[in-house]
Amino acid sequence: MATNYKDASPEEINKAMEQSWQAFHIYRKYSLSQRADFMRAIASELENSTDEMVKVAMSETNLPEPRLKNEFTRTQFQLKSYAAACEEGSWLEARIDTAIPDRNPPKPDIRKMLVPLGTVVVFGASNFPFAYSTAGGDTACAFAAGCPVVVKAHPAHAQTSELVAQAILRAAKKLNMPEGIFAHIHGASSAVGQSLVMHSRTKAVGFTGSYIGGKALFDWANQRKEPIPVFAEMGSINPVFLLPGKLKDSTQDIVKMYAGSITLSTGQFCTNPGLIVGVEGEELQNFITSLGNEIKKIAPTTMLHPGIAKSYNQNRSNALSQEEVITVAVSETAVKENQGSPTIASASAHAFLNNPVLHQEVFGPYSIVIRCKDLIEMRAVATHLEGQLTSTLMATTEDIRNNEDLVESIKNICGRLILNGVPTGVEVCLSMQHGGPFPATTDSRFTSVGADGIKRFARPLAFQNWNDELLPDELKNSNPTGIWRTVNDDFTKNKIS
Amino acid sequence: MATNYKDASPEEINKAMEQSWQAFHIYRKYSLSQRADFMRAIASELENSTDEMVKVAMSETNLPEPRLKNEFTRTQFQLKSYAAACEEGSWLEARIDTAIPDRNPPKPDIRKMLVPLGTVVVFGASNFPFAYSTAGGDTACAFAAGCPVVVKAHPAHAQTSELVAQAILRAAKKLNMPEGIFAHIHGASSAVGQSLVMHSRTKAVGFTGSYIGGKALFDWANQRKEPIPVFAEMGSINPVFLLPGKLKDSTQDIVKMYAGSITLSTGQFCTNPGLIVGVEGEELQNFITSLGNEIKKIAPTTMLHPGIAKSYNQNRSNALSQEEVITVAVSETAVKENQGSPTIASASAHAFLNNPVLHQEVFGPYSIVIRCKDLIEMRAVATHLEGQLTSTLMATTEDIRNNEDLVESIKNICGRLILNGVPTGVEVCLSMQHGGPFPATTDSRFTSVGADGIKRFARPLAFQNWNDELLPDELKNSNPTGIWRTVNDDFTKNKIS
Numbered sequence: 004m005a006t007n008y009k010d011a012s013p014e015e016i017n018k019a020m021e022q023s024w025q026a027f028h029i030y031r032k033y034s035l036s037q038r039a040d041f042m043r044a045i046a047s048e049l050e051n052s053t054d055e056m057v058k059v060a061m062s063e064t065n066l067p068e069p070r071l072k073n074e075f076t077r078t079q080f081q082l083k084s085y086a087a088a089c090e091e092g093s094w095l096e097a098r099i100d101t102a103i104p105d106r107n108p109p110k111p112d113i114r115k116m117l118v119p120l121g122t123v124v125v126f127g128a129s130n131f132p133f134a135y136s137t138a139g140g141d142t143a144c145a146f147a148a149g150c151p152v153v154v155k156a157h158p159a160h161a162q163t164s165e166l167v168a169q170a171i172l173r174a175a176k177k178l179n180m181p182e183g184i185f186a187h188i189h190g191a192s193s194a195v196g197q198s199l200v201m202h203s204r205t206k207a208v209g210f211t212g213s214y215i216g217g218k219a220l221f222d223w224a225n226q227r228k229e230p231i232p233v234f235a236e237m238g239s240i241n242p243v244f245l246l247p248g249k250l251k252d253s254t255q256d257i258v259k260m261y262a263g264s265i266t267l268s269t270g271q272f273c274t275n276p277g278l279i280v281g282v283e284g285e286e287l288q289n290f291i292t293s294l295g296n297e298i299k300k301i302a303p304t305t306m307l308h309p310g311i312a313k314s315y316n317q318n319r320s321n322a323l324s325q326e327e328v329i330t331v332a333v334s335e336t337a338v339k340e341n342q343g344s345p346t347i348a349s350a351s352a353h354a355f356l357n358n359p360v361l362h363q364e365v366f367g368p369y370s371i372v373i374r375c376k377d378l379i380e381m382r383a384v385a386t387h388l389e390g391q392l393t394s395t396l397m398a399t400t401e402d403i404r405n406n407e408d409l410v411e412s413i414k415n416i417c418g419r420l421i422l423n424g425v426p427t428g429v430e431v432c433l434s435m436q437h438g439g440p441f442p443a444t445t446d447s448r449f450t451s452v453g454a455d456g457i458k459r460f461a462r463p464l465a466f467q468n469w470n471d472e473l474l475p476d477e478l479k480n481s482n483p484t485g486i487w488r489t490v491n492d493d494f495t496k497n498k499i500s
Numbered sequence: 501m502a503t504n505y506k507d508a509s510p511e512e513i514n515k516a517m518e519q520s521w522q523a524f525h526i527y528r529k530y531s532l533s534q535r536a537d538f539m540r541a542i543a544s545e546l547e548n549s550t551d552e553m554v555k556v557a558m559s560e561t562n563l564p565e566p567r568l569k570n571e572f573t574r575t576q577f578q579l580k581s582y583a584a585a586c587e588e589g590s591w592l593e594a595r596i597d598t599a600i601p602d603r604n605p606p607k608p609d610i611r612k613m614l615v616p617l618g619t620v621v622v623f624g625a626s627n628f629p630f631a632y633s634t635a636g637g638d639t640a641c642a643f644a645a646g647c648p649v650v651v652k653a654h655p656a657h658a659q660t661s662e663l664v665a666q667a668i669l670r671a672a673k674k675l676n677m678p679e680g681i682f683a684h685i686h687g688a689s690s691a692v693g694q695s696l697v698m699h700s701r702t703k704a705v706g707f708t709g710s711y712i713g714g715k716a717l718f719d720w721a722n723q724r725k726e727p728i729p730v731f732a733e734m735g736s737i738n739p740v741f742l743l744p745g746k747l748k749d750s751t752q753d754i755v756k757m758y759a760g761s762i763t764l765s766t767g768q769f770c771t772n773p774g775l776i777v778g779v780e781g782e783e784l785q786n787f788i789t790s791l792g793n794e795i796k797k798i799a800p801t802t803m804l805h806p807g808i809a810k811s812y813n814q815n816r817s818n819a820l821s822q823e824e825v826i827t828v829a830v831s832e833t834a835v836k837e838n839q840g841s842p843t844i845a846s847a848s849a850h851a852f853l854n855n856p857v858l859h860q861e862v863f864g865p866y867s868i869v870i871r872c873k874d875l876i877e878m879r880a881v882a883t884h885l886e887g888q889l890t891s892t893l894m895a896t897t898e899d900i901r902n903n904e905d906l907v908e909s910i911k912n913i914c915g916r917l918i919l920n921g922v923p924t925g926v927e928v929c930l931s932m933q934h935g936g937p938f939p940a941t942t943d944s945r946f947t948s949v950g951a952d953g954i955k956r957f958a959r960p961l962a963f964q965n966w967n968d969e970l971l972p973d974e975l976k977n978s979n980p981t982g983i984w985r986t987v988n989d990d991f992t993k994n995k996i997s
Contacts, residue, residue: 028905028908031908031912032908088989091989093986093991096952098930098931098952099931100927100929100930100931100932108925110927110929111921111925111927113916113927113929113931113932114931115930115931115932115933118911120944120945121912221722221727222722225718225719225722229886229887229937229938229939230718230938230942231938232943232945389726390726400967400969400970403970404970408525411525411528411529412525414615414961415528415618417961418959418960418961418962419610419961419962419963419964420961420962420963420964420966421964421965422963422964422965422966422967422970423965424608424964424965428605430597430607430608430610432597432607432610433595433597433612433986433989434595434596434597434610434611434612434962434986435597435610435612435962436612436960436961436962438959438960440726440959441726441727441728442726445727446729447617447959448617448729448955448956448958448959448960450960455593455595455960458945459945461945462915462935462937462944462945463915463933463935463945463947463952464911464914464915464916464917464933465915465916465917465931465932465933466916466917466919467916467917467918467919467921468918468919468920468921469917469919470897470919472897473897473900473901473919487991489590489930489931492588492930494590494984494991
């Protein structure tokens with residue numbers, strides 16, 4: 004991928020990491036409000052540069068202006084809403100057990116809260132130049148947790164990344180943040196990423212992108228002398244299960260909904276529905292034919308960059324050439340350079356269960372419809388699927404009630420389970436889970452969207468037998484920051500008398 | 501290590517894992533109260549077998565009866581207190597954001613809670629045959645989370661483990677738990693452990709023991725096609741920092757306290773204080789001499805098994821033979837076979853900083869006192885230390901106030917920070933953190949003691965756009981289980997109207 008920026012040298016990387024280590028010692032002591040102010044200042048710097056940033060991002064990603072403007076607003080919303088969550092403080096999981104001196108043996112006073120891990124290295128996504136990149140969710144969560152951030156710019160939108168980095172640095176300067184709180188590293192070669200992950204000052208990694216990229220970071224992190232946590236969100240095929248009752252009731256509605264979801268943003272979402280599973284029969288045939296007819300009418304659009312367009316065409320051809328795979332429909336509009344042509348395939352469950360190639364993500368406007376003999380075979384598909392960010396059930400209440408085992412199996416493979424909707428569209432709110440069993444992510448116990456994502460970058464520290472005056476404010480008897488705490492097993496905001 | 505039990509065959513391992521997978525589908529749907537009842541039934545079965553189990557454990561571990569009786573009571577307390585926490589339900593982290601249909605675009609209803617990962621394989625510790633073994637903290641946390649458990653019996657107390665396993669199986673039978681909810685696997689060879697960790701049905705691992713053992717499990721787990729989380733608690737040297745004011749005020753009190761802590765249970769605790777750091781001078785010399793005099797008077801005691809006694813003597817000799825290391829004191833009572841002789845060494849900070857051998861745990865009644873030129877060198881020791889379960893400050897309020905940077909550096913390396921106490925003694929309560937930065941554990945974001953340990957074995961699952969009647973009880977509008985939830989960013993037990 005072309006970039007006008009030189010790869011950072013080992014010396015530059017080392018300097019950034021050592022400065023971030025110095026900054027960590029200062030920033031980790033900052034109050035929750037100080038961290039939140041910094042995050043809000045970044046949001047404000049971004050807002051002031053909307054036109055320039057969106058324009059540059061358009062030129063680098065081929066994404067249309069309304070889509071990028073939405074994403075840009077979302078990025079500011081993330082920073083502001085995670086700032087509010089940071090200040091609210093319940094993510095600290097403050098737990099207090101007061102002393103019982105006359106117990107035998109005496110019970111000590113113990114108080115625990117989350118503290119930051121240290122410098123977080125963030126790798127942005129090609130498909131979200133703002134919301135999952137330089138000042139995106141990972142960066143916002145790390146700052147809230149009390150961690151400095153070093154971003155490895157995505158080479159496909161390096162200039163956008165540079166502008167966003169400058170906005171972060173302006174906010175840092177205005178708020179007198181410690182030098183090294185944020186650094187921006189360019190690098191088109193994987194050696195730069197490897198150096199960042201392997202550096203001894205790096206304490207955690209956030210990544211959004213391909214399986215190959217994320218798994219490489221995960222392996223490097225675990226090969227370190229001191230392994231570190233990596234949260235890599237590596238995509239998903241987001242299976243959609245069409246249950247018979249619902250399919251019968253709403254074939255045409257489902258077709259409309261899914262023709263849109265499959266092709267939204269040229270299918271370049273990690274929650275794109277790449278697999279649709281139904282039971283053989285007249286309804287499913289109608290569904291396949293109608294979905295194909297809709298897809299044929301949708302014009303191809305330009306993909307993020309030539310590399311992604313090339314991968315899409317290769318992966319799609321590979322999938323379509325597998326034994327027993329039928330090409331149902333391809334967009335009837337001629338394809339221009341670097342465009343992705345909307346495509347629907349179909350195969351039997353038998354073929355799917357026996358061919359791992361069909362389980363792989365085809366990143367772009369592509370989906371394959373799997374035909375099962377019956378609901379037992381549909382459950383076999385669910386239990387054989389790898390981990391997913393999302394699964395979707397198109398089902399009536401009756402369908403759900405009559406297929407408890409199937410529904411349980413589908414629950415077991417995903418991080419978010421949608422009923423009668425589409426997986427595209429990831430709401431930014433506390434209840435969101437954007438994560439899932441491997442290979443959707445490297446650790447299903449965390450999320451990269453929503454304020455719970457802060458916890459990826461923090462760890463508990465217990466203080467035993469400390470004088471009240473020496474404790475962090477969040478753990479003092481008087482609860483001066485007014486946060487929710489668990490005191491002797493009770494949730495409360497009360498002082499301890 | 502001798503055991504009367506044959507290593508499990510690959511077929512036996514596979515059968516246990518496949519049965520646990522079947523059990524998972526049933527047990528994961530059990531209510532929190534059903535899980536808690538099962539845990540309480542195990543505690544009750546243990547209580548009914550106290551005399552037999554303690555007797556067998558005494559013969560296998562050489563630990564004295566009062567120590568084992570305490571540990572046995574603690575094990576039942578863990579099961580009962582984690583059962584209470586399981587039922588209370590706030591560990592589920594229920595988060596609800598209700599729909600806003602008239603927003604543009606409409607905001608969907610999203611509700612999230614923790615669900616179990618799947619079968620957990622537990623490896624018990626040699627030094628805690630009850631509390632960190634077969635029905636110990638890891639097993640209790642896994643059952644609370646909704647996971648079946650497969651225990652790999654520790655060969656050094658295989659018969660104790662067998663008795664405890666039978667008690668768990670009796671409780672499972674009485675409460676009509678699904679077959680496969682618990683399995684007990686014998687194996688003296690590491691091949692058995694490796695097969696368990698590599699089995700595709702294993703979804704998480706809990707371990708307490710040595711660095712070599714824990715790191716091997718961690719590496720196997722990450723080499724799987726589907727990597728899985730391993731929480732391995734691998735021990736620690738638990739540094740104690742003697743600050744000048746406190747040392748001057750209380751030399752003899754600190755000596756008494758630490759002579760006891762270093763030799764408690766023949767030093768066979770993962771929180772044993774193996775490193776004491778002070779500043780050169782008359783007070784530190786007095787401390788070293790007095791500690792040596794106390795240690796000389798303490799008679800050696802028998803260690804857990806011949807292998808541990810042999811390792812203690814080898815590791816101690818190796819440490820004492822390092823350049824610039826002085827042997828301060830060795831117990832003056834003659835040592836019998838398999839006993840560990842209380843020992844104090846000393847070295848300069850310069851020697852310590854330049855010799856990684858001195859950073860290694862000597863598991864047993866041994867501690868080394870490090871002499872720093874000044875408090876700046878003490879901070880250098882703190883920043884060069886690997887991750888620790890605990891650190892301890894012996895300090896006056898003035899000492900803390902005057903050495904903020906030192907205290908911050910010490911906070912940064914440990915999971916629990918004790919002020920003016922000893923690290924031995926791990927209270928079972930919600931505020932406890934028994935974990936710490938690598939190599940103390942493989943993931944500093946979790947704990948193996950306290951009900952927060954349940955979260956090691958659970959992951960969030962979000963339900964989007966589900967009908968109230970189809971949601972799990974914990975997420976229904978009426979909040980029928982009465983748990984704490986975060987509803988539209990507010991903590992509440994209220995119903996949603």
